[in-house]
Amino acid sequence: MSDWDALNEFLRTDPRDIGCDRALDALHTYSEMAAAGKNPAELFPGLAAHLESCSACSGDHEALVRAIREFGGGELC
Numbered sequence: 429m430s431d432w433d434a435l436n437e438f439l440r441t442d443p444r445d446i447g448c449d450r451a452l453d454a455l456h457t458y459s460e461m462a463a464a465g466k467n468p469a470e471l472f473p474g475l476a477a478h479l480e481s482c483s484a485c486s487g488d489h490e491a492l493v494r495a496i497r498e499f500g501g502g503e504l505c
C-alpha cells in the first residue's frame with residue numbers, strides 16, 4: 429500500500445464513500461438532479477457520503493449546481 433492509499437483510507441471514514449474518482453464520474457448527473465430539485469442522494473448514496481467527507485468534490489458539486497441553475501445543463505455536458 430502506498431502512502432497515498434494509506435492517506436486515502438484514513439480520510440475515507442464512511443464505508444459507503446465511493447471515493448473521488450467514482451464521485452467525479454457521477455457528479456454531473458448528481459448535480460443536475462440537485463439543480464432540478466430532486467434528491468440525488470437516494471439514487472447515489474455513496475456519492476452523497478463522499479460529498480459529506482470531501483471538500484474538493486462538494487465544492488465542485490456546489491459550483492456545478494450553481495452553473496446548471498444559471499446556464500442550464502445542456503452546454504456543460
Ligand SMILES: [Zn+2]
Nearest residue numbers: 447448482485
Ligand atoms: Zn472527492
